[in-house]
Amino acid sequence: KIFNNTVGDVGMLFCLRERVRLLKIIALIQIVTVEIAGQSVPACSSAIFCFGDLLDRVQREAIFNDSKEYVDRPLKADPNIILQTFSKLPDNSSSTLKSFVLNWTNDAGTDLQGCAPPDWVQTPAFITGIKTPALRQWATELHSLWKNLTRRVDPVVATEPDRHSLLYVPNPFIVPGGRFIEQYYWWVWSDGFWTLLKCFPHCRDSYWILQGLLLGEMMETSRGMIENFAHLIDTYGLVPNGGRAYYTLRSQPPLLTQMVHLYYTQTNNMTFLRDMLPRLDKEYNFWMTNRTVAIRGYLLNQYSAPTNGPRPESYRQDVATASLVSQVLQPQLFSNLASAAESGWDFSTRWLNISAAMTGSLASIRTRSILPVDLNSILCANEATLALLHQATGNATAASKYQVALKSRQQAFEVVFWNETAGLWLDLDLDTDKHLESFYLSSMVTLLWGCSTSSNVTRHELVLKTLRSNKVLAFPGGMPTSLKQSSQQWDYPNVWAPLQWFLVVGWYNSTSLPLREAARIVAQTWINTAYTAWNKLNLMFEKYNCTGVGIPGDQGEYTVQAGFGWSNGVTLHFLSLYPDMMTSSDQQSWVGVVVGVGGVALATICVGLCVLWGRRTYVQGHNRYWARIQREQFLASTSSDRPPPPSSPPHTYSETDAILYTN
Numbered sequence: 001k002i003f004n005n006t007v008g009d010v011g012m013l014f015c016l017r018e019r020v021r022l023l024k025i026i027a028l029i030q031i032v033t034v035e036i037a038g039q040s041v042p043a044c045s046s047a048i049f050c051f052g053d054l055l056d057r058v059q060r061e062a063i064f065n066d067s068k069e070y071v072d073r074p075l076k077a078d079p080n081i082i083l084q085t086f087s088k089l090p091d092n093s094s095s096t097l098k099s100f101v102l103n104w105t106n107d108a109g110t111d112l113q114g115c116a117p118p119d120w121v122q123t124p125a126f127i128t129g130i131k132t133p134a135l136r137q138w139a140t141e142l143h144s145l146w147k148n149l150t151r152r153v154d155p156v157v158a159t160e161p162d163r164h165s166l167l168y169v170p171n172p173f174i175v176p177g178g179r180f181i182e183q184y185y186w187w188v189w190s191d192g193f194w195t196l197l198k199c200f201p202h203c204r205d206s207y208w209i210l211q212g213l214l215l216g217e218m219m220e221t222s223r224g225m226i227e228n229f230a231h232l233i234d235t236y237g238l239v240p241n242g243g244r245a246y247y248t249l250r251s252q253p254p255l256l257t258q259m260v261h262l263y264y265t266q267t268n269n270m271t272f273l274r275d276m277l278p279r280l281d282k283e284y285n286f287w288m289t290n291r292t293v294a295i296r297g298y299l300l301n302q303y304s305a306p307t308n309g310p311r312p313e314s315y316r317q318d319v320a321t322a323s324l325v326s327q328v329l330q331p332q333l334f335s336n337l338a339s340a341a342e343s344g345w346d347f348s349t350r351w352l353n354i355s356a357a358m359t360g361s362l363a364s365i366r367t368r369s370i371l372p373v374d375l376n377s378i379l380c381a382n383e384a385t386l387a388l389l390h391q392a393t394g395n396a397t398a399a400s401k402y403q404v405a406l407k408s409r410q411q412a413f414e415v416v417f418w419n420e421t422a423g424l425w426l427d428l429d430l431d432t433d434k435h436l437e438s439f440y441l442s443s444m445v446t447l448l449w450g451c452s453t454s455s456n457v458t459r460h461e462l463v464l465k466t467l468r469s470n471k472v473l474a475f476p477g478g479m480p481t482s483l484k485q486s487s488q489q490w491d492y493p494n495v496w497a498p499l500q501w502f503l504v505v506g507w508y509n510s511t512s513l514p515l516r517e518a519a520r521i522v523a524q525t526w527i528n529t530a531y532t533a534w535n536k537l538n539l540m541f542e543k544y545n546c547t548g549v550g551i552p553g554d555q556g557e558y559t560v561q562a563g564f565g566w567s568n569g570v571t572l573h574f575l576s577l578y579p580d581m582m583t584s585s586d587q588q589s590w591v592g593v594v595v596g597v598g599g600v601a602l603a604t605i606c607v608g609l610c611v612l613w614g615r616r617t618y619v620q621g622h623n624r625y626w627a628r629i630q631r632e633q634f635l636a637s638t639s640s641d642r643p644p645p646p647s648s649p650p651h652t653y654s655e656t657d658a659i660l661y662t663n
Helices: 002-006 010-035 053-060 067-071 079-087 094-104 133-144 203-215 219-236 256-267 270-290 312-322 327-343 373-392 396-417 441-449 457-469 497-507 513-537 565-577 584-638 655-662
Strands: 112-114 150-153 292-295 298-301 494-496 543-545
Touching (some): 053 067, 053 079, 053 094, 053 312, 067 312, 079 094, 133 565, 203 219, 219 256, 219 270, 256 270, 256 373, 270 373, 373 396, 441 457, 441 497, 497 513, 513 543, 513 584
Antiparallel strands (some): 292 298, 494 543
16 A cells, blocks of 8 residues: 555655565565465365365366366356265265266356357458458458357356356457367467457457457457456456456456557547546556565566465366475475466476476476566556556546656666666576576567567667577577477477567567568468468467477477467457468469569570670681681782781681681
8 A cells, every 4th residue: 555655656756665675574474374384275265166175086086187177167056065965975986986076067168158249240341451362261261260259158157156167257258269268368369369269258368359359340349358357357356367266366467458458549438448447457456466576676576376276277287296396395386386377378497497406397386486577568568558548537646656657667677677698688586686598488578568668779679689699580480489498388399479479569660670570570470380270270279389380389288279369369460460461372472473584584684695695706706717718818829927908708618617617
């Protein structure tokens, strides 16, 4: 409260040191309350979905192949009845347990209803502007997926919430695809700018979904998705990682402010903006209250989920990882795993210990010891946007508060994140107070939404130089997430759509020609790989492989998912930005035409030169031959060494003789 009441007053900046000291104490209290020996902080309050003997047995005995399957199944009775029946099972066999679960639960996804978006448009204007016929048809097919990927929550979830891990939201939404059948915040980027296959809204994905919906002229559906997130903030105080009860204590990159801004700039709906701003303020305050670190005199943000048990949706994997460390370290390990999931980068060597005995092992994860540059870039953008939006509504006091916070974070980016030697903004290791020197594409977020504006051309061209020196732009399948090969999905060689998007959109309108050209190359590479995979398999994937064109990605806790929200959305956005883009085969054909036309022209020139050279050689030889004959005839008749005057050659010698002489 002290921070929130003073940060807007420029005259109170002298209190920064005291506020930082206070926040350090608050952060320490938070850590202590989570990590008191023996205290358990489950993902939610449900003894069926988030903790307890039933969850533990079902997951450890692998009743279902995917840990997420069990915790997504709706209950057929109230939880207390199911738990009482479970306690009276006649034996402990896996077959009895499986029969019990199947008898008392319904299939995952049965509490979601398919629905048609009411404002779907057959052919949005941006599609007609795509010049390459094959890509125009592809965009049309991707846009059509909206109709198949729209879901709404069954109203029964609102009246019987204890029987469902699914969270109720009032409006239809788009799902990502594959195993993700609920709405997500950042990670479910759907078709058309992100599809809803079977999922609940995720904000991470949903930002790109919203862009796709707005491109598709679907204003009603767009507004409904934003209002769903507002409903979640009203209910839980944050936008959860996804639309499940077991996600409600962790969030994801906070993109709702940018979603509201995007919708407002399209509609200029002031009533809507006034209604949303209190929710945006509440989300911002959540991050500034619960996810802060005081470092070098600045208040910055990190991912730090408070839970300290296995993630219900990945229970079996977390238990296996925890078996590699001592029991006393397991709560901290579980919290770091959940914090990495909050980042959306689950998992990456970015979060792992790279110097100890367990180098590269997921058991060495230390997410809460990392200050992430991408999260702070997003919050920097949110502070700038919230200042702008409050100013638009006439609330100068609130606008001033965010402007002061923005100025402080801009300074922090220079002091804390920028590394001149590396030519990048880098994560900070809080344990060593040094940068993580390995390359990760998380730095690209700052190109668009960070505290280094696109007008800083010199700084951005240095980033481009770094990308080129690391050969990041040279891969045929797109920019890899990192240059470290591991068993984790947010590492080399995987290519993720949003990370390509940040660079492309960040440099699309740059005043620097090299930056604009780099943006176009990255966009074209993405289109090539996604279109090639679509042509082969008629599928879009959540990630691709940078080493080849059209190869689906790999690694991680689950197999590569088809769908897929953000891949579809990024694709459509790139096609709208570059309507003259071509497919790989079109480019090859164009090169063939250019080479063909060039070849004919070159051959014509060569033949012409050869004719001219031959004619010149013939004339020179012809003249030398007749000059010699004349000289010989003259000497024979006059016995003089003086050459005769020029004269026409006699007709007794043929043209062929002259050519033979020359040769």
